[in-house]
Amino acid sequence: MALNEEHRDEWFRILGGYPDDEKPDPEDRLAVETSCSGFLGNMWTRATMPEVQGVSLAELELVFIQFYLGRPDPFAAAMLAAMTELADAPGGRRAAVKALERLEKLGVSPPSWYGEDMKLGECWKAGDVYGDQLTFFCAFHAPSGDQALSFTVDYSEYHFDMVVDCDATDDVDRLLALHRDRNGKTPDRLFQPVEADPAEVFAGTRRSLDDWDLFCVEGDARRLAPRFLMLRELWRARLRQFPQVEPEEVRQPTDDELSLFASGFLSHMLGKTMLEERHFEAIRELCWFHGVNGPKVSPTRAYVFLERWMPAKYAPDDPVVEAVRDLFIPFLRWTASATDLDPAAWPYLKFKAERYLGEFPGWSSKDPDVARFPRPRSL
Known part of the structure; x- marks a missing residue:
């Protein structure tokens, strides 16, 4: 099903319904990127379910850009700046850059953090001793402020790898402390955070972002964990900095x-x-x-x-x-x-x-x- 005016109008209504008092400060990069990622997660569920809408995420990303291009203010510029990183399709990222250039000509400057490199820092993992679940923690550094993301993935050779929890913060020590405290209470089942190789983080989370388990949510992507949908595109964008290794395929015994x-x-x-x-x-x-x-x-x-x-x-x-x-x-x-x-x-x-x-x-x-x-x- 091709994108039509009805789809465009629907998303303009959704984006336009964002309450002003809930919009983050345009200079708060993590808050803006989380907000942008949340809308993209919602769009992804629609693109995933043909009976709901049936248009591609790439098309919906362009609708997002069109919406904020038509509202020349600092918050719109911040959301477009986030899209230059978070858009899944390269064409969407390029379109967001051009939209920002047009806003600048109208006198609306991008946020001060626009164009900064968010560089990958330290990575850790924690989880259960059986290998059923791992939580990955990653720190990212930029002049405007640091970020930290965590993803908890349930593994199953039988079904899919499922993201069951995730978090984003400017304080990685807080994330690590929570798991050190919790895991320390049940050392028979859980191990505390240890350093992880970025390649392991990529392999451990990459599939769970796309191969969400139809069985567990009865085929409806809208029933996935809300925090996963909120942070999915932010994590995907950050994964571009990781070694692009191929996760191992399921290997049946000979x-x-x-x-x-x-x-x-x-x-x-x-x-x-x-x-x-x-x-x-x-x-x-x-x-x-x-x-x-x-x-x-x-x-x-x-x-x-x-x-x-x-x-x-x-x-x-x-x-x-x-x-x-x-x-x-x-x-x-x-x-x-x-x-x-x-x-x-x-x-x-x-x-x-x-x-x-x-x-x-x-x-x-x-x-x-x-x-x-x-x-x-x-x-």
Whole structure:
């Protein structure tokens, strides 16, 4: 669907409805960029959902620029200055530069921070010991003032990487202090901030910005976390300063790897349980799923395996389902030991797994639509 006058008028109404008393000081770069990023996040949801609007984000960025070009005042100049950095399309960034030049001819100067380089500084990461979640913190430096951004990403080899929290501030120490305090209270599950390589930050967040999980929000981008939508374009713009590395693809276990994994667990179980055919099939399912991207067990993997993977392949009365119930905790315990998971992290994993098993199987029939593996990629 092409951009038409109705779309343009709708966004002019939305942009024009910004209350004057809520507009940030044009000289406050972070506040202006956050405000601009918020509008772009809203536009992205519309561009993502064809049934809502169906026009491209690049087209909507030009509508944004047209709107502020028609309102020659310091706040409009500040929003256009932000667009020279935040617009996703290079053409949008160039158009914002030209719009600022036109405002200058009308006597409206850009903010003092316009044209400054916002340079990448220190990076850190914190998260859980299982690898299910990481928070990245990055400091940026400029003459007009420093900035700090954080992104918390949930990882899943089965679905998508999801941004579940984010923040922007001029005080990176505040962000780090919050996580040092919180993570320090549960050292069995969480580790405190440590230095991170910028390439790791790029790889750890890049996919989550585009491959938002249709399953988790039932296909509606408007249901994503509001703070993610507010800061999405700001983070994307800052990522241009990072090493542009390719995130690793999901790697399924080879036949040899699967055989080695299963043989190890089988040897562990010999003499402990009378194994039947259903158990052997259950072991294959357990080892295959937990062997994606290398053997690993975690609360997220446990949840997805029991609540998503099994319902996609089996009816609840299938003998393999009961075999999984028999073997699940022993399998997690053996794999945790074999993969050198910190012993202090085992009790929480066991607690979560037993909680999931309490309602397993919780489905009425096989549902192939529940499972999508390998997950599709838009990159």
